[in-house]
Amino acid sequence: MSTDSNPITTEAEEKKEEVYEAEHVHKVYDIIAPHFSATRYKPWPIVERFLREMPAGSVGLDVGCGNGKYLGVNPSLFMIGTDRSRGLASIANHEFKHEAHVADALDLPHPPGRFDFAISIAVIHHFSSPERRVQAVRSILATLRTDKENPGRALIYVWALEQKNSRRGWDENSPQDVFVPWVLQKGNKSKQPKEKSQKQAKNLVETEVKATASPSGDSAQTRAACEPEEEKKEAEPNPVYNRYYHLYKQGELGADAVEAGGKVIEAGYEKDNHWAIIIPA
Template identity: 35%
Template sequence: MNEVKICGASSLCTPISDGESHIPQSVLVSTDQRCSSSSVQYTPEIEKKYVHRVYDAIAPHFSSTRYAKWPKVATFLNSLPSGSLVLDAGCGNGKYLGLNSGCFFIGCDISAPLINICADRGHEVVVADAVNLPYRSGYGDAAISIAVLHHLSTGSRRKKAIDELVRVVKKGGLVLITVWAVEQEDRSLVDKWTPLTEKYFEEWIGSSSPHARSSPSITLESIPEAEENSLGEHVKGFKDLTSQSQDPLVTSENGQNLENQQEFFVPWHLPYHRAEVSGASACALANGLAKKDDKKGAVVYNRYYHVFSEGELERLVSGMGNAVVVDRFYDKSNWCIVLQKTI
């Protein structure tokens, strides 16, 4: 089996190996450099529990459902010049790696089980955090982030992930980003999602943050991004979530108001026949991370999503001095932008 390197913040800096590395050391930023930034050291608890742990648990089943390529992504990749090096941040099971046979691809994802799937398929991959990419600045000719940013729980983390995508490409390099849209084509799907409410607030920020000392009434475990603005952003987001207008026409099937709602739990149904052979599912059921649905014969996991409103991606990049938006479009319930690095 190929080596899978673990890169990123906090403890995610130790390689695990039973073979030769697929990625030359010259490609990667040094461990000290990757781990020195306090702004990406802390991951919000909601992402740890409802993104990282969930995708680790459902990886084989998730991968089996991810094989169709989005035409717009395929068009972007096939438009790149022959010989281009493409960095896929949040590559999942690697369905886009190698799509353009004339280009070279390197993928990364926070989920080690998904990266192991990619490595078994012969792809050049590494486990890494989207807000702290392990690549040297200006290394790639292009980068893609497909359905990743909506799993980051604050605006500062989403902006940092975009900054990282631009950082790792060369001047003139292109970056394609896609995210789930608030404006879903099939509104019946939204009815199956769970809007986040007050009961999830403590899991959003956690108890080991320095803010816990000055805010004893709030249980904190971790904070994202710079300390001076993270708590205020979380509190603002929480107030936004709990102060929606009470329009009875915009509700979920359980009667919850969805006007302007952007934070959701989206269920993933892992069939019993797959869950029975998964120790992760047994643990998830025991600790409350998942629940059984006997009617559907599945273990149900909740995945955290921040769905994007029209123009939100553009607003995140509006202050960037090293990139411009060269294309924007809506495709299959996703907002998408293409950036070009200018300096």
């Protein structure tokens, strides 16, 4: 058996990124699933419009469906959701009675070219390398119908780097790879909170963070600067979990779409997110 003289292979890199995402994305969502779900019940308007405008009987996917809040927006459609987190897929499936299963966006269990539409909302920014982010778009596009006349379309949302006016205050010069903390509210089970407490929870959970993160970064660099405010009030501090995000620059999602073999037919910026509707080119 020969030994590899160059241990830094693409495969090794890929593996490293998988391990990194398992630790800083998948594990976190499994732990925070019920609390996360309780704060995620209102569909975003552009996503809702996209789903409502689909013809009745269209068949589509929600890649990274979370608690499944988009799976029932338009009951005249048939939608299948998948999520990397079993915890979230379970909530979508058992609590909200949607068709949700466990899958990786890079290895979707669907026949190619069969779907009228796909959505992937706030998901692919969790992939930790440019190659994997492009691969995610390619994987989603592969599921869509390719007829030239009326191709399937994918709506993809990612978090934007440019959000100067948000509480986080990032701008185009901020680091693109960051940790965003989730402050787990103890005792907050899957029950949907009332409007007021919901707002408070949101302020607490997405505390500002300025640390950079990357699969290759050292631990000092990747430490998130997070001091949740309510720690002072609580006798026992709520645990904080950091999720890895890649923040997209203006135009980056479109460039990824083209590299993935797609064509952007509509794109925009909405509330700190970039979005694009992409068809197979």
